[in-house]
Amino acid sequence: MSDPAVVTIDPLRPKRLFHLREGNDAGVLDLEALGAEIARRFPAGIRRILFVAVPQIAEEHFVFDAARKRRYPGFPPYGPAVLVAMVEAGGIQADIVDLHLAVLDHARSCEQPEQFSYAVWQGVLAERIAAFRPDVVGLSCMFNMGHGPLKQVASFLGANFPALPVIAGGVHVSLTPTMVLEDIPEISFALLNEGENVLQRFLDVANGRASARELASIAARLPAPDRIVVHGKRDAPTQLVHSPDYKALPIDRYSRVGRIGAYTFLRSDEAVAATVLSRRGCRAQCTFCSVRSVNGEGVRVRDHVAVVDEIEHLKRRYGVSHIMWLDDDLFYDRDDAIALFDEMAARKLGVTWDASNGIIASCLNEPLLDACVRSGCVGFNIGIESGNREILAHMRKPGSVERYLGAAELLARYPGIFTKGFLILGYPTETIAAVQDSVNLSLAMDLDWYPSQILTPMPGTPVHQLMLDQDASSAGPADALGRSTKLGEGRTFSIGATGSIAKRERSEREQARPFSNPFDGPHDRIPAREELEDLWIVVDYRINYQPILSQPDPRKLEKKRLMLAEICDRMTSDNPLGNLFLAICELRLGDLAGARLHVDRAAEHLQASAFWRLRFEVLRIDEVLRDTQRRLSLAA
Numbered sequence: 001m002s003d004p005a006v007v008t009i010d011p012l013r014p015k016r017l018f019h020l021r022e023g024n025d026a027g028v029l030d031l032e033a034l035g036a037e038i039a040r041r042f043p044a045g046i047r048r049i050l051f052v053a054v055p056q057i058a059e060e061h062f063v064f065d066a067a068r069k070r071r072y073p074g075f076p077p078y079g080p081a082v083l084v085a086m087v088e089a090g091g092i093q094a095d096i097v098d099l100h101l102a103v104l105d106h107a108r109s110c111e112q113p114e115q116f117s118y119a120v121w122q123g124v125l126a127e128r129i130a131a132f133r134p135d136v137v138g139l140s141c142m143f144n145m146g147h148g149p150l151k152q153v154a155s156f157l158g159a160n161f162p163a164l165p166v167i168a169g170g171v172h173v174s175l176t177p178t179m180v181l182e183d184i185p186e187i188s189f190a191l192l193n194e195g196e197n198v199l200q201r202f203l204d205v206a207n208g209r210a211s212a213r214e215l216a217s218i219a220a221r222l223p224a225p226d227r228i229v230v231h232g233k234r235d236a237p238t239q240l241v242h243s244p245d246y247k248a249l250p251i252d253r254y255s256r257v258g259r260i261g262a263y264t265f266l267r268s269d270e271a272v273a274a275t276v277l278s279r280r281g282c283r284a285q286c287t288f289c290s291v292r293s294v295n296g297e298g299v300r301v302r303d304h305v306a307v308v309d310e311i312e313h314l315k316r317r318y319g320v321s322h323i324m325w326l327d328d329d330l331f332y333d334r335d336d337a338i339a340l341f342d343e344m345a346a347r348k349l350g351v352t353w354d355a356s357n358g359i360i361a362s363c364l365n366e367p368l369l370d371a372c373v374r375s376g377c378v379g380f381n382i383g384i385e386s387g388n389r390e391i392l393a394h395m396r397k398p399g400s401v402e403r404y405l406g407a408a409e410l411l412a413r414y415p416g417i418f419t420k421g422f423l424i425l426g427y428p429t430e431t432i433a434a435v436q437d438s439v440n441l442s443l444a445m446d447l448d449w450y451p452s453q454i455l456t457p458m459p460g461t462p463v464h465q466l467m468l469d470q471d472a473s474s475a476g477p478a479d480a481l482g483r484s485t486k487l488g489e490g491r492t493f494s495i496g497a498t499g500s501i502a503k504r505e506r507s508e509r510e511q512a513r514p515f516s517n518p519f520d521g522p523h524d525r526i527p528a529r530e531e532l533e534d535l536w537i538v539v540d541y542r543i544n545y546q547p548i549l550s551q552p553d554p555r556k557l558e559k560k561r562l563m564l565a566e567i568c569d570r571m572t573s574d575n576p577l578g579n580l581f582l583a584i585c586e587l588r589l590g591d592l593a594g595a596r597l598h599v600d601r602a603a604e605h606l607q608a609s610a611f612w613r614l615r616f617e618v619l620r621i622d623e624v625l626r627d628t629q630r631r632l633s634l635a636a
């Protein structure tokens with residue numbers, strides 16, 4: 001076991017990494033060296049700080065057409081805006097610029113790809129620095145997909161503003177600090193985990209108000225000898241007293257240029273959405289989740305009146321009519337959650353909400369769901385992950401098959417709430433039989449949709465370590481999903497199943513690689529990694545599409561129709577499966593014109609794709625297509 005004062009948070013272990021230990025001379029020495037380095041970089045202290053949200057999509061992955069169709073996420077930078085409020089309360093001037101918004105905004109304003117330049121953020125950043133004249137720039141990077149842009153922005157700053165120190169924070173930086181510092185020499189200090197106390201301590205040391213021994217959760221590059229130190233000691237948990245101060249950021253632009261949450265299809269294109277946090281942390285400790293690694297143990301709850309004040313402010317100032325909760329455990333302290341929702345209802349804000357980050361199913365009861373409905377809930381995601389008891393136990397999931405079924409029974413009485421159940425495929429030791437359990441549970445719960453993901457372990461999570469151990473003897477190349485088979489050496493950037501399958505489909509349009517239904521073979525085997533995409537397709541078909549054929553409830557069919565319209569119109573328009581089942585929903589709901597349009601599209605896209613033709617044949621979806629065409633010709 002490691003020293004409890006030290007958290008070994010980065011599994012990538014560079015050659016010259018020192019983890020500081022309290023009471024250890026070398027550690028104390030390095031803490032003093034850390035203080036000396038802060039003093040050297042900030043001889044006049046820090047009076048002005050500029051927070052910068054970096055672009056979240058790397059230039060090489062940025063698709064102009066996807067941005068034009070608003071397919072990329074566009075979240076206001078909530079965390080940095082809270083830090084703005086906090087440092088200003090302490091007398092330091094702060095400002096904030098969002099380069100992700102700058103790129104999305106520019107893409108939306110261009111008619112043609114030739115007019116678009118990803119580098120638009122450079123001018124926005126240079127202008128802001130010239131106007132604000134900060135003493136330090138704080139880069140914020142939330143997702144590992146943002147690593148490339150983080151590096152690009154830091155290099156730009158190093159080349160154009162070499163005297164301006166750069167620090168970094170955010171979830172990605174917190175989970176992989178040594179990788180970030182090794183790869184991006186322009187970043188001098190990485191502030192880890194919850195930003196508030198850590199940044200305050202850093203500013204106090206830089207401004208001579210505190211000793212370096214008070215620093216916590218910080219990593220840095222130190223000279224002589226050249227080394228990276230990680231001080232993993234956690235600071236005290238932050239009490240959530242500050243609401244975000246977005247300065248001049250146009251909060252009403254975000255939902256016009258990007259997506260906020262998983263329920264955009266339930267509101268009009270003109271609706272203005274934003275995000276709000278009422279709780280930080282999660283009571284659970286699922287092995288694949290980074291929430292505890294970053295936020296520490298337990299849950300902190302904001303004063304519910306302050307939370308509703310924040311929503312009211314968003315409504316009055318920016319016209320916000322929908323919020324997505326950023327919470328990871330929204331229903332923690334159920335009585336307080338009900339008080340929060342009742343306060344929202346009492347103020348008659350006319351604001352709807354969703355919990356796209358997921359809720360814990362075992363918290364649900366009637367009084368809570370009634371309060372959800374009263375306060376404008378339109379949908380939430382439930383983290384199911386698996387229908388197999390052993391896998392749920394391995395995952396340390398706070399749920400059981402019985403609780404999930406009980407939650408589904410309760411939710412059936414609330415048809416106004418769109419419910420989605422998250423599933424994970426490819427967990428270590430998961431057999432085909434265990435996946436079959438997930439399919440059976442999903443069908444029994446009959447939620448409105450099931451988004452599923454192939455497990456891509458995030459560095460810093462227990463399952464990542466488990467897979468590192470399993471793969472210790474393997475030195476093979478990256479697998480089909482871009483997951484290195486030697487994970488410690490791979491930089492595991494998350495690739496969703498849908499993204500990688502769309503890529504594969506494009507490469508197999510002319511000639512498809514062999515495909516078979518994994519459920520047709522023995523069920524007691526663990527599928528190989530290269531089988532997971534095909535397994536994902538079959539599971540997705542069986543839990544989301546096939547049940548439409550026998551769904552008797554028109555309200556449920558209407559929900560499926562809305563979801564499929566979102567998939568076909570905005571996400572993957574050339575997908576024959578989505579178009580076929582959209583047509584079936586429309587046919588069953590009496591929209592013959594819509595059904596004809598989409599069945600024709602399904603046939604057309606199928607004709608163009610050997611990848612899909614093979615899957616339609618093996619899964620006998622081609623019979624469903626022919627039957628739908630026949631019914632439509634009879635209805636003519």
Ligand code: SF4
Nearest residue numbers: 282284285286289328
């Ligand atoms: S319940 Fe959700 S947020 Fe909480 S640890 Fe598990 S996956 Fe993470």
